[in-house]
Amino acid sequence: MITDERLLRACLGHFATGVTVVTCEVDGVPHGATVNAFTAVSLDPALVLVSLHRRSRAGRHLAGRPFTVNVLGEDQRDLAERFAGRRAEAPPRWAPRPRAGLAPRLAGSLATLSCTPWAAYDGGDHVLFVGRVEEAEYREGGRPLLFYEGGFRGLRAPHRIGISSSGRVRRPRAVEPSDRR
Known part of the structure; x- marks a missing residue:
């Protein structure tokens, strides 16, 4: 078993993930945490999974409560940082x-999944x-x-591939400066 936590974190950091804020309500007050350990589990029934550190406040708040997974867009980096505890500027807007x-749901999210x-499940130092x-x-x-790799990023525009009239895939080629007209 690997025991070098830094090596493991570095390796896992090479897997790009989406960024979510998982929200719930405790005694009428909305709470949230930035989470990138999120995945779909099943379509029938519709199930999703979030993983939170068992000693985190968010993990304690979520136990047995309805929660919403708010999938964040590039324009919501401030919310990701806010709910990660890095800064607290303007309060979030709730939908x-x-x-x-x-x-509760965050206004402007790319997607929201409201769950019961x-x-x-036990997941070592996390609860699933x-x-x-x-x-x-x-x-x-x-x-x-x-x-x-430990930071927030945007998604670059996808490479487009062409399909010829015969149905063959035309792979994009690099355009050299001398090829441009």
């Missing part, structure tokens, strides 16, 4: 809830919270905020 009993608790998706929304045209 109307789709229905009573669900957790399904299960929680599985939620059943009760409501989901997304907005068109946004670009995701990513986390890679």
Whole structure:
């Protein structure tokens, strides 16, 4: 078993992830935490998973409560930093809830998945919270905020490949400065 935590963190940091803020409500007060350990689990039933450190305040708050996964766009880096505890400028804007009993949602998120608790599992120093998706929304045209090598990043425009009239894929080629007209 690997025991070098720094090496493990460096290796895991080479896997780009999306950035989410997981929100819940405790005694009528909204709480949230920036989380990049998020994944889909199942489509039927609709289940998602978030992983939170077991000693974190967010992990304690989430236990047994409805939660919302707010998928952040490039334009929401300030929210990622705020809910990671790095800075606290303007308070977040909250979106109307789709229905009573669900957790708060952040306005402007690329997508929101409002969940009820399904299960929680031991994951070493983390707890794996599985939620059943009760409501989901997304907005068109946004670009995701990513986390890679310990920092927030944007997504570059995708490379386009062409399809010829015969159906063959034309791979893009590098354009040399002398080729430009």
